[in-house]
Amino acid sequence: MNLKEFAARIGLSQTTVSRAMSGYPEVKSETRARVLEAAEQLGYRPNISAQRLATGRAGAIGIVFQGGGRFGPHSSEFMGGLSTRLQKDGIDILVSTVETEDEEEAAYRRLAASKRVDAVIVHTPACIDSRIALLRTLDLPFIVHGRSEAQKPFAFLDIDNFGAIETATQHLIDLGHRRIALINGDTVSTYARDRERAYRKTLAAHGLAAEPSFIGHGEFTDETGFRLMQGFLALPLPPTAVIAGSMMSALGAMRAIRIAGLAVGADVSLIAHDDVFPYLSPDNLVPALTTTQSPIRAAGERIGDMVLRLLQEEAPESLQEVWPVDFLIRGSTGPAPA
Numbered sequence: 001m002n003l004k005e006f007a008a009r010i011g012l013s014q015t016t017v018s019r020a021m022s023g024y025p026e027v028k029s030e031t032r033a034r035v036l037e038a039a040e041q042l043g044y045r046p047n048i049s050a051q052r053l054a055t056g057r058a059g060a061i062g063i064v065f066q067g068g069g070r071f072g073p074h075s076s077e078f079m080g081g082l083s084t085r086l087q088k089d090g091i092d093i094l095v096s097t098v099e100t101e102d103e104e105e106a107a108y109r110r111l112a113a114s115k116r117v118d119a120v121i122v123h124t125p126a127c128i129d130s131r132i133a134l135l136r137t138l139d140l141p142f143i144v145h146g147r148s149e150a151q152k153p154f155a156f157l158d159i160d161n162f163g164a165i166e167t168a169t170q171h172l173i174d175l176g177h178r179r180i181a182l183i184n185g186d187t188v189s190t191y192a193r194d195r196e197r198a199y200r201k202t203l204a205a206h207g208l209a210a211e212p213s214f215i216g217h218g219e220f221t222d223e224t225g226f227r228l229m230q231g232f233l234a235l236p237l238p239p240t241a242v243i244a245g246s247m248m249s250a251l252g253a254m255r256a257i258r259i260a261g262l263a264v265g266a267d268v269s270l271i272a273h274d275d276v277f278p279y280l281s282p283d284n285l286v287p288a289l290t291t292t293q294s295p296i297r298a299a300g301e302r303i304g305d306m307v308l309r310l311l312q313e314e315a316p317e318s319l320q321e322v323w324p325v326d327f328l329i330r331g332s333t334g335p336a337p338a
Helices: 003-010 014-021 029-042 048-055 073-087 101-114 130-138 161-174 190-205 222-233 247-259 296-311
Strands: 060-066 092-098 119-123 142-145 155-159 180-184 215-217 241-244 269-274 290-293 320-323 326-328
Touching: 003 014, 003 029, 014 029, 060 073, 060 101, 073 092, 073 119, 073 296, 092 101, 101 130, 119 130, 119 296, 130 142, 142 296, 155 161, 155 190, 155 296, 161 180, 161 190, 161 241, 161 269, 161 290, 161 326, 180 190, 180 222, 180 247, 190 215, 215 222, 222 241, 222 247, 241 247, 247 269, 296 320
Parallel strands: 060 092, 060 119, 119 142, 142 155, 155 320, 180 215, 180 241, 241 269, 269 290
Antiparallel strands: 290 326
């Protein structure tokens, strides 16, 4: 069944049907519901190429990754969730990888000029992110995975990074730990800045100083976690507890602790932030790993939904969400050693 036949069957014009199925805001919600219900009953699927020609939309969402070599498990999980949501509406994803900020800017300019995408997703935003100003200049709709400082409101989805690390640090203090280390990302990024602020504030609330030698930064990889943990353990007074920014860096930290002849949970307590990977469960580690937890695949699905709503001309300020983070206590945290 083509568009002409389907429109005739339900007594609407081809233009109305096409716009209803593309989510145009000028179509009444009752009409859109009627069209979608009829399409489901009659098994109608629009010709994507024809629909794009009729609506003037590209039918694709763009995302630009700087540093293709850093496209790791976090990115793949997020993209899996995003793809799951967008494919329901026949929307493609156009992915570009670049190596420098100049190449990244050029990539956004090409996307805007070529009109190959209807919107873009900005990931891992900086505290003040030049991409936001650029995309506004280019008049290219966007949604941010994370938060950033900007003069005008924009659509975003973030997790409560401050609350996650505040809870983790407080838990360790309650267990009697006073020398607590933090494996963090680069604080040019908002999430890492918020995590370090929470760590410092919680320590200060208990009269504890944040020792510079107890704070490490780097990419969330096994190697970074291992290297930073080795450095902590080599200190004259090493930490008795560590908060790792991801499961990947926590794996490296666990390896370094064991190589040093120490026991996780007894000699050194360990907490990780877990973005929930289907192939790496904190419950299956030995000991099971205490985590702050927020599913990144679910975030990808939600951003896919939000970007489609943005294209239906919902106001950016109505598309702003901060998700709470769960805290799951397992065997990797225990009382501070005497």
